[in-house]
Amino acid sequence: xxxxxxxxxxxxxxxxxxxxxxxxxxxxxxxxxxxxxxxxxxxxxxxxxxxxxxxxxxxxxxxxxxxxxxxxxxxxxxxxxxxxxxxxxxxxxxxxxxxxxxxxxxxxxxxxxxxxxxxxxxxxxxxxxxxxxxxxxxxxxxxxxxxxxxxxxxxxxxxxxxxxxxxxxxxxxxxxxxxxxxxxxxxxxxxxxxxxxxxxxxxxxxxxxxxxxxxxxxxxxxxxxxxxxxxxxxxxxxxxxxxxxxxxxxxxxxxxxxxxxxxxxxxxxxxxxxxxxxxxxxxxxxxxxxxxxxxxxxxxxxxxxxxxxxxxxxxxxxxxxxxxxxxxxxxxxxxxxxxxxxxxx
Numbered sequence: 236x237x238x239x240x241x242x243x244x245x246x247x248x249x250x251x252x253x254x255x256x257x258x259x260x261x262x263x264x265x266x267x268x269x270x271x272x273x274x275x276x277x278x279x280x281x282x283x284x285x286x287x288x289x290x291x292x293x294x295x296x297x298x299x300x301x302x303x304x305x306x307x308x309x310x311x312x313x314x315x316x317x318x319x320x321x322x323x324x325x326x327x328x329x330x331x332x333x334x335x336x337x338x339x340x341x342x343x344x345x346x347x348x349x350x351x352x353x354x355x356x357x358x359x360x361x362x363x364x365x366x367x368x369x370x371x372x373x374x375x376x377x378x379x380x381x382x383x384x385x386x387x388x389x390x391x392x393x394x395x396x397x398x399x400x401x402x403x404x405x406x407x408x409x410x411x412x413x414x415x416x417x418x419x420x421x422x423x424x425x426x427x428x429x430x431x432x433x434x435x436x437x438x439x440x441x442x443x444x445x446x447x448x449x450x451x452x453x454x455x456x457x458x459x460x461x462x463x464x465x466x467x468x469x470x471x472x473x474x475x476x477x478x479x480x481x482x483x484x485x486x487x488x489x490x491x492x493x494x495x496x497x498x499x500x501x502x503x504x505x506x507x508x509x510x511x512x513x514x515x516x517x518x519x520x521x522x523x524x525x526x527x528x529x530x531x532x533x534x535x536x537x538x539x540x541x542x543x544x545x546x547x548x549x550x551x552x553x554x555x556x557x558x559x560x561x562x563x564x565x566x567x568x569x570x571x572x573x574x575x576x577x578x579x580x
Contacts, residue, residue, distance in 0.1 A: 236439065237291075237294070238521060239510065239513060239517075239518075240287055240290065240291070241521045241524035241525075242513075242517045242518050242519070242520045242521040242524065243283065243287065243517060243520075244284070244287055244524045244527050245520035245521055245522065245523030245524035245526075245527055246517050246520040246523075247280040247281075247283045247284055247287075247527070248523055248524075248526070248527035248528075248530050248531050249520060249523055249530075250274070250276075250277070250280045251277050251280045251281070251370070251531060251534075252530060252531075252534045252556075252559065253274050254274045254275070254276070254277035254280070255277060255369070255370075255534060255535065255538060256534075256538060256552060256555075256556075257271055257274050258274075258275075258277070259535075259538050260538065260548075260552065261548060262548065262552065265548070278482070278487065278490055278491065278494075279490070279494045281373045282428060282491055282494050282495050282498065283498060284373065284377075284531075285373070285376070285377070285380070285425070285428050285429045285432065285495075286428065286429070286431060286432040286435075286495065286498060286499075287432060288377060288380065288429060288432060289380070289384075289428075289429040289430055289431065289432025289433040289435075289436070290432035290433070290435050290436040291432075291436070292381070292384060292432075292433065292436075293384075293388070293432070293433040293434075293436035293437060293440075294436040294439070294440065296388075297436065297437065297440045298440075301385075303385055305580055306385055307381075307382070307385075308578065308580050309580055310378075310381045311578075312574060312575065312578045312580070313528075313571075314374070314377070314378060314381075316570065316571065316574045317528060317529050317532060317566050317567075317570070317571065318371070318374060318532060319348075320529075320532075320533075320566055320570065321368060321371075321529075321532035321533050321536065322344065322347065322348075322365050322366075322368070324533055324536045324537075324562070325365060325366040325367075325368050325535075325536040325539075326366070327536075328366075328536045328537070328539055328540045329366050329539070331540065331541070332539065332540070332541045340365070340366065342362070343362055343363055343364070343365045343366070344365055346361065346362025346363075346365075347362065347364065347365040347371055347375075349362075350374065350375040350378040350379065351375060351418060352364050352365065352371055352372060352374070352375050353372050353375060353418055353421070354369055354372045356482055356483045356484060356487055357416075357421065357483075357484040357487065357488070358416035358484055359412065359415075359416030359417040359418055359420070359421060360418065361417070361418040362418075366536070366539075367535065367539060368532070368535040368536060369535055370531050370532055370534065370535050371532070374532075375418070375422065376422050376425055376429075377429075379419075379422050379423070380422075380425075380426060380429040383423070383426060384433070387401070388433070397434075398430065398431075398434050398452050398453060398456055399452070399456065401426060401427055401430045401456075402427050402456040402459065402460065404423060404426060404427075405423065405424045405425070405426050405427035405460055406424075406459075406460065406463060408420045408421075408422075408423035408424040408426070409424035409460065409463055409464070410463075412424055413466065413467060421488075424460075425491070427456055427457065427460050428457070428460075428491070428492065428495040431453045431456070431457060431495065431499060434452075434453055435450070435453070435499075438450070445503055445506050445507075447503065450499060450503050453499055454496055454499060454500060457492065457495050457496035457499065458496055460492050461489070461492040461493045461495075461496060463492075464485070464488050464489040464491075464492040464493070465485075465489055467484070467485035467488075468485045468486065468489055471485060525567055525568075526560070526563040526564060526567050528567070529562070529563035529564075529566040529567045529571075530559060530560070530563040533559060533562050533563055533566070534559045537555050537558050537559050537562070538555065540555065540558075542554060542555070
């Protein structure tokens with residue numbers, strides 16, 4: 236099971252990289268819309284990351300007594316060192332590109348270190364992502380999900396209505412966001428997506444299987460929050476102010492919530508088909524899983540890198556992909572073990 240999840244994680248990371256290479260380089264001008272279309276769903280790939288993250292966290296801590304200090308240190312050790320390296324890489328790349336740094340960049344740096352960043356496609360932005368590394372937006376969500384998990388799982392550990400109480404928290408946060416747009420309310424409203432991953436891990440740990448009766452409450456919760464996510468869509472439509480832009484609020488949030496339910500439903504159907512064809516379609520991507528986190532964080536700085544002397548677009552892309560993989564390998568296989576030895580838990 237975990238190996239298959241690793242393959243999905245590897246696929247999601249590779250997909251996000253391809254999505255951004257096509258979307259943020261001049262390749263998009265020479266590839267037909269039909270060729271680009273299958274790679275337009277990078278946002279959905281991040282939702283897969285959220286679901287996987289919730290699953291893995293709960294799977295690894297299931298029925299284990301964990302101390303808050305140990306738990307937070309483990310999450311800090313895994314998240315922050317490579318995230319900081321990606322920010323340093325961005326500074327180097329932008330300096331190499333002769334970028335003129337400003338005080339805004341310093342503000343963004345500290346905001347990103349505090350995990351308060353998001354992209355500017357949603358109202359209530361506190362801090363933009365550092366030096367256009369758009370992958371950093373999801374990191375602030377993940378970090379707060381981790382922090383919220385510890386108290387909530389301890390308070391609601393044996394509560395049979397746990398998923399509905401998490402839905403209640405997300406619902407209140409969503410309405411608070413609509414009333415007063417702010418980053419924290421938006422993050423907590425997304426908690427239900429991440430927590431569905433937690434509940435899937437709990438179901439698998441208990442039964443080793445996924446019955447429809449077990450996942451039905453998850454689908455109900457995701458359907459409910461999806462319906463709520465269409466409130467600003469409908470409101471803006473009737474006010475005549477709705478911009479049908481798939482990467483801007485309120486369409487983007489509706490995409491996120493809606494796709495999360497779609498993933499769970501399709502996942503359950505595929506599971507009941509014995510995951511037929513999984514190894515053929517996705518299995519090989521488990522080789523990228525161990526590099527996925529670093530690859531996710533460093534690919535954007537490399538996309539922005541200006542490589543002198545090279546003029547052939549495809550050669551530039553090949554060189555950049557090579558750099559992404561090499562840096563991700565160094566960070567995950569050399570740097571992260573070094574950090575683990577320093578911060579021993």
